[in-house]
């Protein structure tokens with residue numbers, strides 16, 4: 089049985105480690121966080137993801153997965169550590185660098201090292217190769233090296249790990265083939281072989297495509313509001329065209345990928361990346377836009393109180409990293425508004441039960457299209473709110489139902505009430 093050492097037991101590393109353990113590998117997962125290691129060794133997952141807790145419990149119980157704070161001698165090493173960005177919007181590769189350096193004492197001839205963390209183009213050849221050369225092994229021939237980006241969607245990680253196609257970029261063809269063999273043990277989608285730099289760029293292009301597309305949807309939303317058009321309906325109609333796929337507008341783009349990865353291209357390409365930069369700026373400007381609209385909806389209301397529904401970065405996940413809701417809540421408070429927040433999935437001691445968040449509020453601000461919120465009853469909300477006003481930034485509330493219950497419903501990209509309607 090081959091042994092795999094997975095460095096980084098986060099959103100990608102832990103699911104990958106359990107899937108490998110499920111598919112015949114002896115797996116040791118490594119994390120610098122001792123509490124995470126202890127928890128996993130008890131058969132528990134520190135990450136909230138569909139089916140993951142069961143998979144971790146099973147792999148630990150059957151002794152196919154173990155967690156540790158230091159790497160060990162193995163056949164394959166997979167690096168899946170975070171690559172955040174700095175205040176200057178530059179990739180912070182310190183975790184990748186220290187993960188690679190931590191492997192040096194354990195690497196031997198015939199090993200394969202795979203980087204899965206999202207990185208700027210050329211990181212594998214320019215950063216990893218020089219570090220791994222310190223082993224004295226010839227990179228490619230004696231120590232195989234590949235970049236194989238993760239492409240799974242939070243909320244569907246385990247399913248997508250198996251069913252998505254995979255891009256495998258080797259520093260040479262032999263490295264790509266060796267990495268393909270590892271993924272072929274569990275991936276049912278196609279596996280495409282290329283060089284490491286093309287694979288790095290492919291990953292960044294996927295998330296940048298999504299970011300630029302969402303920026304376009306957000307721009308359409310602002311234009312639609314001004315022209316009296318319902319952007320949600322217009323996008324639905326446009327998407328019936330066989331070659332159109334416009335994404336959804338919203339209060340901003342969050343998460344640790346789409347709001348970050350385009351900057352890795354900007355960092356390298358500079359003034360060539362004009363569209364990419366402006367798309368980032370449009371999406372980053374959405375929280376401010378939402379806050380301005382909230383203030384317009386509440387103008388003239390003394391000591392206004394806002395009930396914010398949703399704090400996570402997107403619907404039906406518990407993750408709040410880079411969530412636009414966090415910025416919106418911060419900005420509202422900075423402008424002197426009282427804010428009460430509810431979220432059915434996020435873990436935060438300041439969150440309130442739904443009824444308490446709604447009680448006495450002058451505005452219901454919907455920031456996340458969680459499943460629970462789609463079936464929110466307007467009659468119940470009307471009893472709790474001080475004023476029957478709703479601002480839906482996700483286009484999920486049904487206009488007829490809410491208006492019938494006496495609400496003034498403002499929807500991003502659809503309808504914003506005039507001063508007369510607000511008075």
Ligand code: SAJ
Nearest residue numbers: 238239240241294295335336338341342343345346401402
């Ligand atoms: N969003 C919109 N409108 C949309 C879609 C998303 O405003 O039409 C917002 C969401 O609300 C959220 C943000 O964008 O705040 C990102 O959400 P997402 O579902 O688009 O993406 P992530 O960050 O959860 O996962 C993405 C995925 N990339 C692509 O779909 C191209 C996933 O496959 C990647 O593996 C992941 O990034 C990653 O780790 O890079």
